[in-house]
Each structure stands twice: as C-alpha cells, then as structure tokens.
Amino acid sequence: MPIKLPADLPAFDVLKREGVMVMTEDEAMRQDIRPLRIGLLNLMPRKIQTETQFARLIGATPLQIDFQLISMTGHNPKNTAPEHMDSFYRTWEEVKHEKFDGLIITGAPIETLDFDEVTYWDELTEIMNWTQTNVHSTFGVCWGGMAMIQHFHGIEKHILGEKAFGCYRHACRSTSSPFLRGFSDNFVIPVSRWTEMKQDEIDAVPALETLVGSDEVGPCLVADPEHRALYIFNHFEYDSDTLKQEYDRDVSAGVPIEVPVNYYPFDDPTLPPQNRWRSQAHLLYGNWINEIYQSTPYETSEIGH
Numbered sequence: 078m079p080i081k082l083p084a085d086l087p088a089f090d091v092l093k094r095e096g097v098m099v100m101t102e103d104e105a106m107r108q109d110i111r112p113l114r115i116g117l118l119n120l121m122p123r124k125i126q127t128e129t130q131f132a133r134l135i136g137a138t139p140l141q142i143d144f145q146l147i148s149m150t151g152h153n154p155k156n157t158a159p160e161h162m163d164s165f166y167r168t169w170e171e172v173k174h175e176k177f178d179g180l181i182i183t184g185a186p187i188e189t190l191d192f193d194e195v196t197y198w199d200e201l202t203e204i205m206n207w208t209q210t211n212v213h214s215t216f217g218v219c220w221g222g223m224a225m226i227q228h229f230h231g232i233e234k235h236i237l238g239e240k241a242f243g244c245y246r247h248a249c250r251s252t253s254s255p256f257l258r259g260f261s262d263n264f265v266i267p268v269s270r271w272t273e274m275k276q277d278e279i280d281a282v283p284a285l286e287t288l289v290g291s292d293e294v295g296p297c298l299v300a301d302p303e304h305r306a307l308y309i310f311n312h313f314e315y316d317s318d319t320l321k322q323e324y325d326r327d328v329s330a331g332v333p334i335e336v337p338v339n340y341y342p343f344d345d346p347t348l349p350p351q352n353r354w355r356s357q358a359h360l361l362y363g364n365w366i367n368e369i370y371q372s373t374p375y376e377t378s379e380i381g382h
Contacts, residue, residue, distance in 0.1 A: 086165055087125050112141040113178040113369060114377070116212075118169070118204065119146060120185035120221065122156040128165075130314040131181055134362035140370055147172055147180075152197045169204055173211070176380040178373045179365070180212045184219030184312075188272045189236060192227060202228055208306070210381040213373040215306045216365060219270060222299070222308030226274065229304050230282050234272040241268045243320065243338025244353065245311075247291045254288050254300065256307065256364045264357045265339065267315040268294050269323060274310055298361075307365065313358035321350055 121127040150170040205228050208215045217225035223234045244265040276296050289298035299308045320337045327334035342348045
C-alpha cells in the first residue's frame with residue numbers, strides 16, 4: 078500500500094519518480110481500510126527536504142499511511158515559504174485533539190542551546206506529554222530524541238569538543254529487538270551533531286535499552302517502552318548528498334569544517350559520495366511501522382489508553 082500525500086506537495090513527484098507508491102486523498106478514499114496516521118513534527122529549517130526524506134522511509138511499507146505535517150504553533154520558520162506552510166502544515170494547536178498511530182519529532186539546528194533557552198521549549202514539553210495520551214508510538218530523531226530523553230528521564234546532552242560529522246560504523250546491541258529485525262551486525266549511519274548522549278547515563282535508567290551504538294560516537298538508538306518511544310541521535314533519513322550539502326555550505330561560508338569521516342570514496346570530496354545506509358534505514362522505519370500496525374488499537378479513540 079502507498080503513502081497518502083497531497084498531490085501538490087513537492088515530495089509527491091519526487092517519490093513517484095523514485096518508484097515509491099504514493100496516492101492522493103481521492104484514491105485513498107476508495108480503499109475500505111483504516112490507514113495508519115503518522116505525524117511529522119518538522120523542526121528542521123529545510124522543511125521540504127525533511128518531508129521528502131521521512132515520507133520516503135515510511136512510505137516503503139505494505140501499509141497505507143496517512144502522512145500529516147505538523148508545525149509548532151508559536152514558531153514561524155524562516156527558511157520555508159509561508160505559502161508552503163499554509164498549504165501543507167497544521168499547527169500542533171490545530172491537531173492536539175486528534176489521535177495518531179505514530180509521531181516523528183525531527184532534529185533542529187539548536188543543539189548547543191540549553192533546552193530551556195529554546196523559544197518553543199514550553200510548547201514542545203506539552204507536545205511530549207501529549208504523546209502519552211494521543212500517540213501510540215513516538216520516534217524522536219537527533220535533537221528531537223535528545224529532547225525526549227531529557228524530558229522523560231532527565232538525561233542531559235553534552236557538548237562535543239569537535240563536531241561528529243560523517244558516516245560512523247555502528248553495531249546492534251540487542252539482536253532480539255523487533256525494531257532491528259533483518260539488520261546486519263554492523264553498518265554505517267550518517268552523523269552530524271555537536272552534542273552527544275553518554276552511554277553510562279542511559280545505562281543508569283533501567284527502563285531504557287540501547288539498541289544500536291558506536292564505539293566512536295556513542296549510543297545511537299534507544300528504546301523507551303514505558304513511554305512507547307524510540308530515540309535515535311543520528312540520521313538514517315539523510316539523502317546520499319545531505320552531508321555533502323552541509324560540508325559545501327560551511328566551506329563556502331568560510332566556516333572551519335573537516336571532511337566528513339568515511340563518507341567520500343578515499344575521503345576525497347571531489348568524488349560523489351556513496352549511500353551505504355539506505356537499506357538499514359528502510360528496515361528500521363519499516364520495522365517501526367510494522368510494530369505500530371501490530372499493536373495500535375483499531376479504534377483511534379482508544380490510542381493512548
């Protein structure tokens with residue numbers, strides 16, 4: 078089954094050209110099934126790119142997905158046209174009385190700020206609490222995952238001496254987890270952050286389980302069954318050239334930046350980068366969607382009970 082998107086959303090044509098099954102509202106209405114409602118709380122500045130990245134991953138399952146784009150109520154993005162936001166997004170204030178089978182909270186380029194210095198932190202804490210009554214499963218990504226693990230467990234992020242930037246090898250730490258079904262023993266994941274979570278601080282919370290980690294850049298994927306949540310601190314959703322875009326941007330701006338680790342062939346930024354994480358990315362998000370499908374109530378009114 079395909080993912081349901083507005084026909085004029087930029088991601089619709091991009092994914093259709095890639096062979097991802099997409100459908101319009103009219104086509105979805107002809108199918109007598111209940112689609113999974115998956116929301117994307119998009120905190121990234123390049124919203125169209127982020128929409129496409131996550132729609133690509135959650136649209137690659139056999140289930141029909143009703144993909145909802147959500148923005149913060151009191152925050153006006155500077156890098157996305159107001160027309161796009163008005164056409165395709167609803168604020169959390171507009172959706173907070175609704176139920177969702179799944180919610181993704183993205184990262185944001187504010188990781189070096191203390192959480193309470195973030196202008197929309199109060200609203201985000203309301204949203205994180207709201208997930209416990211209105212969302213069946215929540216996936217916090219990068220800064221979004223760090224925010225959730227801090228809010229629910231008091232685990233703080235730590236500033237790195239230098240940016241973790243590149244493709245780092247990770248390993249499965251829990252072979253029995255349904256979220257890692259089909260995974261290789263080790264694999265690379267794109268990393269782009271100035272902060273980290275400490276493994277010993279996560280281990281000190283019995284309710285948390287680290288599913289994926291790296292000897293170089295620390296814990297990556299953490300399960301929080303008590304809050305029906307996953308936290309990932311790295312970027313499986315990245316396109317092949319996302320790290321290249323970040324690197325080229327900083328080089329052009331004269332910002333000191335190292336060549337992304339283990340990303341370009343022979344570490345040569347004149348060569349096109351190769352995507353070595355795509356299959357694992359689809360596995361992870363496909364497994365997440367499958368676990369939601371297996372456990373979410375058929376009656377959406379029962380979600381969160």
